[in-house]
Amino acid sequence: MTDPTHKSPTDRTKIRRLPELANHDQEMLHTIIDEAYVCHVAFRAGDDVHCIPTAHWRVGDSIYIHGANGSRMVKALLSGASASVAITHLDGLVLAKTAFNHGMNYRSAVIYGCFDLIENDDDKLAAFDYFMEKISKGRKDEVRRGNSKELGATSLLKLSLEEAAVKVSNAVPSDSEKDIDRQVWTGVLPLAVVRKSPISADNNAIAAPEYVQHWAD
């Protein structure tokens, strides 16, 4: 039997603020991750805490990130300390009659755990193929894959999705009775990430493949 929900909340992933917005659907977690190209990674390095944006992709129940060998982030993430990765989609601003009741609609995932280093070149190539498939389906068979020098210069890191907190707000404005007669427009101002028309490189001489032609559809 498969379990449609992710694991029970831990002390780190239990949602205390507006717990009714907690979402335990694994498909929602995967969609939040897959719709985004960039996550934010929080980690400790010495006495400092860093919050660094980086590209991510998902394969099954893990996410991957990559970085230059020996970078501060890579070194810190491989030090054994637990990290935190957040991915957030802002879907709209919720405008109520009172300042206090304004809010946002969003879908967010925060994942906790220790990253593992993937060292084997075949495993790295396979994982990077998934990354290319996410960027453009089919393109992995067109580009030159990483050679041993390029793979050797890049650290590939993998994090399990086992410990994740997902929070989804899809609300309409709500005010208490005593403010309801106030003459203020209420509603939602939506925001969305969209794909714009592709821009060919100046020196590109190749016809746009299907995935480029339909990028902005």
Next chain:
Amino acid sequence: MTDPTHKSPTDRTKIRRLPELANHDQEMLHTIIDEAYVCHVAFRAGDDVHCIPTAHWRVGDSIYIHGANGSRMVKALLSGASASVAITHLDGLVLAKTAFNHGMNYRSAVIYGCFDLIENDDDKLAAFDYFMEKISKGRKDEVRRGNSKELGATSLLKLSLEEAAVKVSNAVPSDSEKDIDRQVWTGVLPLAVVRKSPISADNNAIAAPEYVQHWAD
């Protein structure tokens, strides 16, 4: 004399990876902050590191965030430990002829420092007015402002922009000579955040003001 650049890089804000992308223009820092509604805040709480999305706004050379009194984030940020705040705009995917040379165009800011608690109710009201102005210009004069109970339940936190790292990539794909004849389309697949048509609340009986009518323009 005003200084058009932000301060010299510290050990935390010096950009080591692709240092040519470092940007020291204060206006770029402000634009990155102002264009976004949500930042990610990294902080320590005990042995854990957290990365939490939250709304932010800027007033002059500081950013503000707010949260419920006593929340884990608020408590940790007021513990005196330094935090890190990241704001990232993803502008496009850069598709080269080789997997290794793929990249992203983005504008990001990472700010370091200790948050201060703003306690005075007048100062809080003034700061929240700026937040409302960011959401919709003019709306602060229509809504009911926070009363003493609402203000008392909300912690308002302020962080100086003095220690900030800004990185901007606006690149075209680039491959080495030996890959240049490969038959692969190259270019940029742009992404952008757009405003969609406003959605009035079901019980809204007020005509849409200018800022709602023109939201999606």
